[in-house]
Amino acid sequence: MVEPPQQPSSDETPSPFHPASVPVRPPGASGCSKPLLIGCGGLVALLGIGFLLLLLNGPKVLQWAFETMEQDLTSRLGPDVTPEDRTRLAAAFADVHRALAKKPPAIDVKKFQAFEGKFLEVASTPRPLTHRDVQDLIRLLEDLAGTPSPAP
Numbered sequence: 001m002v003e004p005p006q007q008p009s010s011d012e013t014p015s016p017f018h019p020a021s022v023p024v025r026p027p028g029a030s031g032c033s034k035p036l037l038i039g040c041g042g043l044v045a046l047l048g049i050g051f052l053l054l055l056l057n058g059p060k061v062l063q064w065a066f067e068t069m070e071q072d073l074t075s076r077l078g079p080d081v082t083p084e085d086r087t088r089l090a091a092a093f094a095d096v097h098r099a100l101a102k103k104p105p106a107i108d109v110k111k112f113q114a115f116e117g118k119f120l121e122v123a124s125t126p127r128p129l130t131h132r133d134v135q136d137l138i139r140l141l142e143d144l145a146g147t148p149s150p151a152p
Contacts, residue, residue, distance in 0.1 A: 059100050062107070066096055069119060073137065078128035085134045092141035099145045107144065115140040 054061065070093045077086065099107055118140055122133050129137075142148070 063097060063100050066093060066100070072123065073119075073129065076129050077134065078130050080131045081129065081134050082131070085131065085138065088138050089134055089141075092138050092145065092147070095145035095147045096141055111140070111144045115144050 070090075074086070074089070096107075115137075118136055122129055122137070
């Protein structure tokens with residue numbers, strides 16, 4: 001006589017028909033695990049410290065950004081840019097550096113956005129800067145620094 005197949009015991013390998021039991025969280029345990037909580041808390045603390053440092057060193061960061069922009073622009077001046085325009089561009093950047101050195105920095109956000117738009121326009125193309133580009137940048141820098149433009 002043939003015996004009927006037996007049900008697998010709990011010691012055997014689980015099969016799709018008899019899955020292994022899923023571990024259950026102990027009663028009363030809820031929320032995030034400790035490593036996740038510590039990691040997220042550490043990340044929030046680092047972001048807070050970084051934001052605080054940026055607030056305290058904002059003018060220095062802007063000074064560095066304008067120095068980098070000046071180096072990029074002066075290295076890409078075209079042949080039609082006159083020596084007078086080169087001098088005015090350097091003087092306009094110097095005026096902006098002086099305005100940033102004041103406590104609090106004397107920079108208008110709307111004027112900065114106008115300069116930023118023109119800078120991004122000329123920086124996005126690999127061509128040399130034309131006389132017209134330099135004139136526009138000088139005008140925007142002088143406006144940003146609050147220095148009057150000389151009469152044409």
